[in-house]
Amino acid sequence: MVEQDWLSERFAEHRSRLHAMAYRMLGSPTEAEDALQETWLRVNRADTGQVENPGGWLTTIVARVCLNMLEARRARREDPAGTLPPDPPDPQPGTHPATPEDETLLADSVGAALTVVLDTLTPVERLAFVLHDVFAVSFAEIGAIIDRSPAAARQLASRARRRVRGTAGASGTARSAKREIVEAFLAAARGGDFTALVELLDPDAVALEIRGAEAVAAFFAGRAQAARLALVDGVPAAVWSHRGRPKAVIAFTVRAGKITRIAIDTDQDRLCGLHIVYLPAGGREGR
Structure with a gap:
């Protein structure tokens, strides 16, 4: 009973952030609620004896749930859109790399207006971009979630960012x-x-x-x-x-x-x- 109370308190404490993560990753408030319900079921079945960082632990669970939902969504599409659009080119030599502030502003602009371009990303690209650029989750943590190295997680987020940035420019003008x-x-x-x-x-x-x-x-x-x-x-x-x-x-x-x-x-x-x-x-x- 004590452990159950602890779980309920930690989940309630982080619920708003978890819901925001699920909503940004899935693009649907209904699916975000479904993801939180599945997260709670997994939390209830988990062994919490080794949990030292409840917030990070819950982030990992909800991210994996969302990743599974994105992969399932992609797999059940009967009429796929075709091959993904090519990645925008890397910045030319001599140009300034994006600052953390630039990345934050870009990520914050991602709403329903950019759902189309997010849907062209692979599930792992979408997850890496949203977790890092929107919620400041480290690449080491993201790599552990998707079973990739931190460097691979960084590359996935960078690839997604370039595609989103290109779409954001055109979308922003309109x-x-x-x-x-x-x-x-x-x-x-x-x-x-x-x-x-x-x-x-x-x-x-x-x-x-x-x-x-x-x-x-x-x-x-x-x-x-x-x-x-x-x-x-x-x-x-x-x-x-x-x-x-x-x-x-x-x-x-x-x-x-x-x-x-x-x-x-x-x-x-x-x-x-x-x-x-x-x-x-x-x-x-x-x-």
Whole structure:
């Protein structure tokens, strides 16, 4: 009973970090919960007599569970995407290597917007990148998890980082353009600027059951007073919160510089699983 209490306390103590790890590695809140349940089952069956670092021990278990899930996901794909895209070239001689701060900023930008490129990585590449660049797990620990040397773990993370960095650049440009459009829409809506709203909307724009740029503009003119610009799972959107809790997410589909669709989601179960980063107007991200 004493050992069981100790296990429960240690698991509860590290649960938030373990869930964050599983979510970043798997890209799904549902699968992250499944991974934590499997981790707890393994913890219950384990011999804890030699455990000196509970946090590291739990990290190892959840990482191996996630690795198994990633490998199973990859194996059951009936229509594989084909060969992996080639690795971006190594930095040219004379260029500055990425600093730890650069790697942290890159890793922190990885959300749902970059799930596609993460899915092109092998399971071990994905695990090495997420554990090291996002959660600062050492290459020695990562190597032990994947049965590779620390040098091999470093190489896997470096290969994944180069591919993610290349995609992040293109994704960041598109995200910045969409953020400007969403920000302009919110400003026009709050100010009741009908003409500006129509300019931002595609002629056949759809919002709720409303169709057409002028009808959609008329609906939003003077509204969205409390909505805040935000990144929702890495994508520019608007969020309305009450007492610090998100109550509605307004998502925008943008094509050719025009808003074609606006969707409003108020489902609290879905909202709880979203990663939301609020953005000051024209400024940097802030949680």
